[in-house]
Amino acid sequence: MPGTEVHLAHGAYSAVVTVRGGALRKLRHGDRDLVVGFGPDGAVPDYRGVICAPWPNRLADGTYTYAGKAYAAAVNEPERGSALHGLAIHQAWEVKEAAGDRAVLGCHIPSGPDYPGDLELTVTYSLSDGGLHGMVHAVNTGSAAAPYGVCPHPYLVAGPSPLDDWSLELPAGTYLEVTPDRLLPIGLRQVAGDAFDFRSVRRLGQVKIDHAFTDIARDASGLARVRVHDPSGTGVELEWGTEWPWVQVHTGDKPIGPDRLGLAVEPMTCPPDALHSGTDLVHLQPGQSHSAAWTIRALH
Incomplete structure (x- = not known):
């Protein structure tokens, strides 16, 4: 599909990125998948690999107030009454740059009744011997301050065994408890x-998780890592x-259809419903920018 996705390769790694949600559609190391992928056409299932901005996770009721003005975003999770995963997933993305091991995708989030700022958003994907590197860069090109949060949304695959x-x-030492019905903080x-x-690493078993974690241990460089291991000896890491x-x-629990296909690991700049709580919300002034990066790599 020329113009709508880019195939990347470097060493043992290969990836496909798509303008549908700015998403990582496939990531493989050798002959094994590192993420739960999806097909070249149609809607992106379960928000796999998309870029969630200018807020991650849930915005209760889709409504919020910022700088004294009220805004209302479309509720796209009606069963929980939330505007889920921001506005970028609804925008038209395009391929800005493409090379053998690197691609840049971009979209524009306009100001309007659902958002105060004008954002130019780009995501850069690149492959190296160290895995797949992603970076999201946002610039407020508008005339008003804008609230901002972001996360990538990959579902990691450790290996051939069931999750x-x-x-x-x-x-992580702390998690955010949420309501059982709406998953709000x-x-x-x-x-x-x-x-x-x-x-300490341990088997997942039948535990069901759909929570935000913080109080995260990091190395001397400030890097944090989640690792998932398969009994076969393979694994995957997100840093x-x-x-x-x-x-x-x-x-990845679902009431209907195939579930627990992969483990979603989503670094977030702010917690769910941050447009209401204000917790760790980024405030982009006109002309200001924000960048955040992550890496997915195979473990052997």
Whole structure:
């Protein structure tokens, strides 16, 4: 599909990125998938690999107030009454640059009744011996300040075994408890003694996770890593920097159809419903920009 997606390759890595949501459609190392992929046509299932901006996760009721003005975004998760995963997923993306191991996709988020700022958004994907590197860059080209948050949305695949048999290493000490019906924030909880304590690697089993985590352990360079391991010995790692103080983890549970196909690991600059709470929300003044990067790599 010329013009709508780019095929990338470097060493053992190959990837396909698409203008549909600015998404990572495929990522492989050798003959195995590192993410849950999807086909070249139609809607992106389960928001796999898309770029969620200018807010990640849920905005309750789709309404919010910013700088004294009221805004209303379309509710695209009617069963929970939320505007889910921002506005970029609804915009027309285009290929800005393409090379053998690198691609830049971009879209424009206009100001309007759902958002105060004008954003130029680009995502750069590149492959190296160290894996797939992603970076989202946003510039407020409008005349008004704009609230901003972002996350990528890949579903990681550790190997051929069912997700229940995978082991997870998640270096987070705190998670955000949410309401059972709408998955909206209630308050912070310590993972110690909880089913969500994966600070030491252990089997996922039947635990169901769809929560944001913070209080994340990092190395001396500020990098954090989530690792998922398959009993066969393969695995996958997602690494991110201090630009993202949160990470959403989701075991991909679905009431109907195939579920638990992969583990969503989504570094987030802010928690769910941040347009209401203001927690870690970025405030982009006119002309200001924001960048955030992450890496997905195979473990052997």
